[in-house]
Amino acid sequence: MERRIKLLGTGKYLPARQVTAAELDERLGLAAGWTEKKSGVRVRHYVTGETAAQMGASAARQAVAAAGIALSELDCIVCASGTAQQEIPCTAALIQEELGLAGTGIACFDINSTCLSFVTALDVMSCTMALGVYERVLIVSTEIASAGLNWKQKESCVLFGDGAAAVVVGRTPDHEASRILGSAMKTYSEGAHYSEIRGGGTMLHPREYVNGYEDDFAFDMDGRKIFRLTSQLITGFVDSLLASAAVGKKQLRAVIPHQASGMALRIMQGKLGFSAEQMVNIMEDHGNVIAASIPMALHEAISQERVARGDYMLLLGTSAGLSLGGIVLAY
Amino acid sequence: MERRIKLLGTGKYLPARQVTAAELDERLGLAAGWTEKKSGVRVRHYVTGETAAQMGASAARQAVAAAGIALSELDCIVCASGTAQQEIPCTAALIQEELGLAGTGIACFDINSTCLSFVTALDVMSCTMALGVYERVLIVSTEIASAGLNWKQKESCVLFGDGAAAVVVGRTPDHEASRILGSAMKTYSEGAHYSEIRGGGTMLHPREYVNGYEDDFAFDMDGRKIFRLTSQLITGFVDSLLASAAVGKKQLRAVIPHQASGMALRIMQGKLGFSAEQMVNIMEDHGNVIAASIPMALHEAISQERVARGDYMLLLGTSAGLSLGGIVLAY
Known part of the structure; x- marks a missing residue:
């Protein structure tokens, strides 16, 4: 909608x-x-x-x-x-x-x-x-x-x-084109423990930190499992999202991906068939900044004038959960 | 809306x-x-x-x-x-x-x-x-x-x-009356530190627990300050919310408040002019269950048939932040 x-x-x-x-x-x-x-x-x-x-x-x-x-x-x-x-x-x-x-x-x-x-x-x-x-x-x-x-x-x-x-x-003011054309989010909790910090909430209170649980209060990631599950799901997810928004891949001026890792970005680009010109990759000088990665890449795309008002963009990412999410919008 | x-x-x-x-x-x-x-x-x-x-x-x-x-x-x-x-x-x-x-x-x-x-x-x-x-x-x-x-x-x-x-x-299916009539939320961060758990996030990592910060990982509340700020704000907040929903106090079949404390509930009832019949008070045998208090009281009101379909209800509470929030709905 x-x-x-x-x-x-x-x-x-x-x-x-x-x-x-x-x-x-x-x-x-x-x-x-x-x-x-x-x-x-x-x-x-x-x-x-x-x-x-x-x-x-x-x-x-x-x-x-x-x-x-x-x-x-x-x-x-x-x-x-x-x-x-x-x-x-x-x-x-x-x-x-x-x-x-x-x-x-x-x-x-x-x-x-x-x-x-x-x-x-x-x-x-x-x-x-x-x-x-x-x-x-x-x-x-x-x-x-x-x-x-x-x-x-x-x-x-x-x-x-x-x-x-x-x-x-x-x-959006009248007579302007900016809008969200479609969005989707899917969560597959079979991957809920592929990336996690187990401690710090009500399950493992900070007072347990010293009781041999130090590692549970740090980020734990199984990159291979995340990669495998994401690979199975991402193509269908993006195709369905773009279809619901009635926007074709080539119509996208910019793809603003979550900056998960350098490899994840390369694979996402290849697998989904986006060009290097479309992909906004800020990994090299920012790293993965968790939820800030997507709005930061968006900020860079706008600041560097890689997108103009009315251009179609795709915000796209994966997250712990394991979730896939995206928004198609006209900037 | x-x-x-x-x-x-x-x-x-x-x-x-x-x-x-x-x-x-x-x-x-x-x-x-x-x-x-x-x-x-x-x-x-x-x-x-x-x-x-x-x-x-x-x-x-x-x-x-x-x-x-x-x-x-x-x-x-x-x-x-x-x-x-x-x-x-x-x-x-x-x-x-x-x-x-x-x-x-x-x-x-x-x-x-x-x-x-x-x-x-x-x-x-x-x-x-x-x-x-x-x-x-x-x-x-x-x-x-x-x-x-x-x-x-x-x-x-x-x-x-x-x-x-x-x-x-x-x-809501066609021809049924259930709907939200109005909602409001206001946050006054002058009260951001009146109730807090300072530790456990990125400011004070659990590894600091043992370094003399134990109390920062537990709930800290200044009830008097919360009471004072809330008292200043709650009447205007509720009047404005009910006006925006075009619902009068007497039209409310049930008020589902956050169960902050026994005293808070008594004062809220008196100050806002609700009757004991309207107020759903489950404090005595549940205590304050943080965010679960309001949906739990809602569940009790429905289970005990204190509300019927179409009846007007007000969900109302305060929270750390300090925030006030409410929803007027037809059940």
């Missing part, structure tokens, strides 16, 4: 500290070149003191400025991240506080489907905007992946970086 | 283990009667081994049976809880797995506004249903509050209990 919403402005934030592939080779005791070859990431960024809310607020200010509106014109802030700043309250409220909007009443809540959180939030919130429940929504994805890496699992820890991205979404 | 959705079925789950006020008086070294008088809770329930997903799945099976549909007819599962089972993936995927729906592709994600998570999820998901993005949505709130209590803070730890509630929501 079409929804006449428009991406009014985008922003991003990267921590100043750059962590090169060479630095990780050394830290992990690996042969020179292993990290870059395996991950496809030359440099990722780690926080040195920034909180998730501070990073999110920074990206949000840029997005709101790009949208040409005032912060006070927002009526909803959604934090769409795979990680939270603290257990309670939701991160969106902490971003509101960081933005100096404490007394405004702007609604705040979090939406979480791990790496697909931004896609889910845009999908769901576009419906609230189409019905007039909200008018101008700020969606923020802000991730400190570096806090939860497992340094004993070299295949996963080299992939991730920290950062934030934000998008202001509003209703 | 009206949305023609219908609550098709509800369910709840309570752990078998009952924790009486007298037991807590003894555990906390308090005078006999202190806990019940202060909290308004005679008995709450704590898990003895159940996970959040298991409790949620149990409530979900009951809700789906009450709705008269098969589990496979769901096309979306939203976990709307203030706590998560584990950091990654989202709890909804773990509930899908627990329900034996691993291969179905039913979309799964979490929505979190702490104690208002159910209200936010119903508000947002009703919009997706009105637009045909989803047809039949299962919303599950499942909470293990007992994992994160601060036993040094007697005012807060006596309030909470564990449990789950679930609601199946679908589109």
